Amino acid sequence: MTTPRQLLADARLDAVDARVLLQHALQVSRAWLIGHADDVLPPAQAAAFEALAARRRAGEPVAYLVGTREFYGRDFAVSPAVLIPRPETELLVELALARAGQGARVVDLGTGSGCIPVTLKLERPDLAVSAVDISADALAVARGNAAALGADVVFRQSDWYAALAGETFDLVVSNPPYIVAGDAHLSRGDLRFEPQGALTDFADGLEHIRRIVEGAGGPLAPRGWLLFEHGFDQGEASRALLAAAGFLDVQTWPDLAGLDRVSGGRLA
Secondary structure, rough: OOOOHHHHHOOOOOOOHHHHHOOOOOOHHHHHHHHOOOOOOOHHHHHHHHHHHHHHOOOOOOHHHHEEEEEEEEEEEEEOOOOOOOOHHHHHHHHHHHOOOOOOOEEEEEEOOOHHHHHHHHHHHOEEEEEEEOOOOOOOHHHHHHHOOOOOOEEEEOOHHHHHHOOOOOEEEOOOOOOOOHHHHOOOOHHHHHHHHHOOOOOOHHHHHHHHHHHHOOOEEEEEEEEEEEOOOOHHHHHHHHHHEEEEEEEEEOOOOOEEEEEEEEEE
16 A cells, blocks of 8 residues: 655655655645545556656656746746756846836747746736747647736737747847857756757857847847846857947846846847
8 A cells, every 4th residue: 555655755855846746746735635645546656756757767857757848937847849948048038127118018038838928928017028939839839838827919920030030029028048068067967858950059059149139120129128048158259249239238137046147238
């Protein structure tokens, strides 16, 4: 006879990971799990958890196993077609919210799960929010999240600015692929299972950032802001690219760990 307490003790996983997977397998709350820790579980439920635990031990991200990840206080559906939202990216959202005027037109480039534009729209319903991604599979996830959370966001398939010709935005935001090709982290942990094309540019880590900065002059309105996430060691290079493209008020903002995380500037 198997109980939740026994399953958690025998899982050979991080305690939080094991609890989240058991809640998912049993479809119960944390409070239920605490109150029923010694209940005998049906064999099918125990087997479902053990299968998830084995996949986690093999390295699969918990977010993909349960199908969701929290971002800015909301649960977003995720799949192997999109990056798993991370807390560091909430800084990009906060900076965007602070710089978006009433009724501003905003576009998110490379939206993935849609966590950035959906959050912006829900936090600021006055904004006119759009988002693009080159991946049709990613856009399907993003559209599903917008529908589930009730966010009116316009999604389009596009290679960065390609499908935005003739449109003007007051704010452009992006969390582009910025990991350098061959970085050891790409073959470790959760990153092994995430879409590589959303993690790395297969070059120096700045290829997509260059395209975003250099192409912003067309769709970005005068005095409009461009904000993008990047690697901890890419702040100086990002500021140089922005300055060379004629941006003003160029700066880099650190995340909660004190690492360079977001750079941006205002179009002249």
